[in-house]
Amino acid sequence: MDRKDKQLRKDIAAGPARSVLLAGVGGQGILRASDILCRVIMEAGLDVKKSEVHGMAQRGGCVTSHVRYGQKVYSPIERKGNVDILLAFEKLEALRYLDYLKPSGRIIVNETEIYPPAVNLGTMPYPDNAVALIRQGFSTVKVIKARDLAAAAGNIRAENTVLLGALSPWLDFAPDLWERVLKESFPTRTLDANRQAFHLGRDYREGEGGG
Amino acid sequence: MKLLMSGNEAIARGAYECGVSFGAGYPGTPSTEILEEFSKYEGVYAEWAPNEKVALEVGIGAAVAGAKALVTMKHVGVNVAADPLFTVSYTGTNGALVIITADDPSLHSSQNEQDNRNYAKFAKLPMLEPADSDEARRFVRIAFEMSAAFDTPVFLRSTTRVSHSKSVVVAETPVPLEERRELRIDPAKYVMVPAMARMRRVEVEKRLRALRAFAETFPENRMEIRNGEAGIITAGMPYNYAKDVLPDCSYLKLGLVHPLPERLIRKFAASVKKLYVIEELDPFLEEQIRAMGIEVTGKELFPYTNEFDPGVIAGAMGLKTDASIKPPEVVIPPRPPNLCPGCPHRGLFHVLGKLKATFVAGDIGCYTLAFMKPLAGLHSCICMGASIGMAHGMSKALGEKGRGKVVGVIGDSTFLHSGITPLLNLAYNQGEAVIVICDNRTTAMTGMQEHPATGYTLQGTKTKEVDFQALATVLGIDSVREIDPYDLKNTRTVMKEELARGGSSLVVSRRSCVLFKRHSPETRKPLRVNANKCIGCRNCLDLGCPPIAWRSFKDRPAHEIVKNAKKQDGNSYIDADSCTGCTLCQQVCKVGAIEEVE
Numbered sequence A: 001m002d003r004k005d006k007q008l009r010k011d012i013a014a015g016p017a018r019s020v021l022l023a024g025v026g027g028q029g030i031l032r033a034s035d036i037l038c039r040v041i042m043e044a045g046l047d048v049k050k051s052e053v054h055g056m057a058q059r060g061g062c063v064t065s066h067v068r069y070g071q072k073v074y075s076p077i078e079r080k081g082n083v084d085i086l087l088a089f090e091k092l093e094a095l096r097y098l099d100y101l102k103p104s105g106r107i108i109v110n111e112t113e114i115y116p117p118a119v120n121l122g123t124m125p126y127p128d129n130a131v132a133l134i135r136q137g138f139s140t141v142k143v144i145k146a147r148d149l150a151a152a153a154g155n156i157r158a159e160n161t162v163l164l165g166a167l168s169p170w171l172d173f174a175p176d177l178w179e180r181v182l183k184e185s186f187p188t189r190t191l192d193a194n195r196q197a198f199h200l201g202r203d204y205r206e207g208e209g210g211g
Numbered sequence B: 001m002k003l004l005m006s007g008n009e010a011i012a013r014g015a016y017e018c019g020v021s022f023g024a025g026y027p028g029t030p031s032t033e034i035l036e037e038f039s040k041y042e043g044v045y046a047e048w049a050p051n052e053k054v055a056l057e058v059g060i061g062a063a064v065a066g067a068k069a070l071v072t073m074k075h076v077g078v079n080v081a082a083d084p085l086f087t088v089s090y091t092g093t094n095g096a097l098v099i100i101t102a103d104d105p106s107l108h109s110s111q112n113e114q115d116n117r118n119y120a121k122f123a124k125l126p127m128l129e130p131a132d133s134d135e136a137r138r139f140v141r142i143a144f145e146m147s148a149a150f151d152t153p154v155f156l157r158s159t160t161r162v163s164h165s166k167s168v169v170v171a172e173t174p175v176p177l178e179e180r181r182e183l184r185i186d187p188a189k190y191v192m193v194p195a196m197a198r199m200r201r202v203e204v205e206k207r208l209r210a211l212r213a214f215a216e217t218f219p220e221n222r223m224e225i226r227n228g229e230a231g232i233i234t235a236g237m238p239y240n241y242a243k244d245v246l247p248d249c250s251y252l253k254l255g256l257v258h259p260l261p262e263r264l265i266r267k268f269a270a271s272v273k274k275l276y277v278i279e280e281l282d283p284f285l286e287e288q289i290r291a292m293g294i295e296v297t298g299k300e301l302f303p304y305t306n307e308f309d310p311g312v313i314a315g316a317m318g319l320k321t322d323a324s325i326k327p328p329e330v331v332i333p334p335r336p337p338n339l340c341p342g343c344p345h346r347g348l349f350h351v352l353g354k355l356k357a358t359f360v361a362g363d364i365g366c367y368t369l370a371f372m373k374p375l376a377g378l379h380s381c382i383c384m385g386a387s388i389g390m391a392h393g394m395s396k397a398l399g400e401k402g403r404g405k406v407v408g409v410i411g412d413s414t415f416l417h418s419g420i421t422p423l424l425n426l427a428y429n430q431g432e433a434v435i436v437i438c439d440n441r442t443t444a445m446t447g448m449q450e451h452p453a454t455g456y457t458l459q460g461t462k463t464k465e466v467d468f469q470a471l472a473t474v475l476g477i478d479s480v481r482e483i484d485p486y487d488l489k490n491t492r493t494v495m496k497e498e499l500a501r502g503g504s505s506l507v508v509s510r511r512s513c514v515l516f517k518r519h520s521p522e523t524r525k526p527l528r529v530n531a532n533k534c535i536g537c538r539n540c541l542d543l544g545c546p547p548i549a550w551r552s553f554k555d556r557p558a559h560e561i562v563k564n565a566k567k568q569d570g571n572s573y574i575d576a577d578s579c580t581g582c583t584l585c586q587q588v589c590k591v592g593a594i595e596e597v598e
């Protein structure tokens, strides 16, 4: 562990527990992504807890995963108004969980739209200004087309890894730590695509095209 | 070794670490993964029983033979297992018996929110309650030690948040507890006829007294003294929420929630100016503490319903929260769980939902979701197995008025869980109803567990496979048929014929769950809507299939609009990425607008 890592660990340990809320739709790989995130945090020497609800919610319903970390973590779930980073796998879900963020909270929104039943049936509209609504309340918003980047990496199912990549510069954990955990998390068959997806997400700068 | 584990994985690990090698259970969220994980450890025997009552009886048998037995179920499973539970409390267990009850505050995946701590008091059994994964692991060993030491079944209560949260576990190398398996005949202890049960009844009270004394010095009933102002008595997951919000209070954290350590509670109460109890659901601790004559604040501040989180506690304690974010001013369409694309239940319920003036008594499983619009093909859900008895009762109550109008639907796993006896009753008492087994060849809702009709056991051995049709015939059902729910026309015809014929019928609606690969290796071509043919009638949308969406002409550029009917105001669209090609939409389309993607 180099000096920067040690300092980071100290900084995090000194403050209250930090939190990331991952939100999206069943089948998007949210639980896998939050598992990887937790492994990185654990390997960085911090305490970590995460929580999600399985079961009925997987059948196309909303899926959220709370991740909290710090020197010592008690609750595995964060309260409303207190989340540091919202990692939204889908635009509508970004809106749904916006009130979990603290006023200074940061958001990453995936441009993907997955229609819920009422939208499919034409009885309710899918909000067409989701990103604008998000920007109204928050100054740090990163919008990303994770599916396109995943396709560019050679595996559209790696959308979740693209989003982890996009999250990674905001958390300051050493890149080689991510690298190691990614390697342990994927079978060789899909590792290259996922590694590529992670980097495309990590290097993504809004406004520079690329997706 | 530090590992990140869910509460359920940690319970399995805990059992393995103390050398437990016998497990039985029935799946149910949030308990399912405990037995699945346990079954993977080397040298372990584990089985899915058809229901929780059988699972507990299997566990009792193993324990009486000297084994250390683990039995797992969700909270409502204990209702099913309650009969043996209350009497094994009298007999004791010889070996050791630990029952995991996984409760579901907030009803994330359940039909009710019962607080199973009440069962510990009711059945006079000790109950441990861990607050995180590492405690879950450690408490399993304590539970087995207590079971052996006090000759009693021991409950370990988890909740959804404990079972499905992950936290750091310090895994230890297994140190097996002693176990001696042998036949042991002891009628005075195990034959619970009145004369002998009366004697054991006295033993139960003796045991409770001993357990109360044990609780007083049990190290997992732990005091954390910070200041003398406010003291909090709590247990399980709410301890974590409280610690986050109220780090400076004093705590009495109970690892054993039944029986309670009265002297310790008095001591703690005396050391603080104001005493709170923070517990989800029922005022279980609060009422007992108040009955000790101790003044305590609990449910006047904290809710009775739903699980807590740190925000609930901050709110109840009147603390200012910095929740200043106003939700955006936009209507966010809800996203309820839905039947998957290609789900075999969809075809059946499309047909049932369109039967006029017919009551479809439902049951629990993925198919319960078919109650929602647009399918709206199911009209009740009470508990596992209720559909058949209800359909029978309804047909008897309605008599002539109900003839040809009562259907009961039940999943394959649910039928084997508790549908056989009511089917027998339907035949025996000559009810008039059509019962449909939604046989998707697996227990889909809880994640594809094996059951007695799948042909495999929990640990993957090939085994006998029950034949639903033959079973219904020997029970005395008048007419027995099979349908493929992907074939809408035949499904409709058979349902109409069976409803018209009177007497009792069983229809097996058989088609494997689309997510379950054992039976459906063939991949079908996804479908698409040919806009040059679609007349915008919305028949396909009536299926409520996730890939099918309505696209209104309203806000679309002129060149995209193709009208094939006078009043057409939009057309359907299928997302080829998620379409499985089940062809139901093709079958309901009257103009042949739905085609295979080339």
Ligand SMILES: Cc1ncc(C[n+]2csc(CCOP(=O)(O)OP(=O)(O)O)c2C)c(N)n1
Residues within 6 Å of the ligand: B026, B027, B028, B029, B052, B074, B076, B077, B078, B080, B110, B111, B364, B365, B366, B367, B384, B410, B411, B412, B413, B414, B415, B438, B440, B442, B443, B444, B445, B446
């Ligand atoms: C007493 C009880 N035990 C367990 C459960 C959890 N549970 C609900 S439905 C179900 C089985 C579903 O399987 P099946 O009937 O085959 O229907 P499917 O989901 O496959 O459509 C289970 C295990 C419950 N609700 N109640």
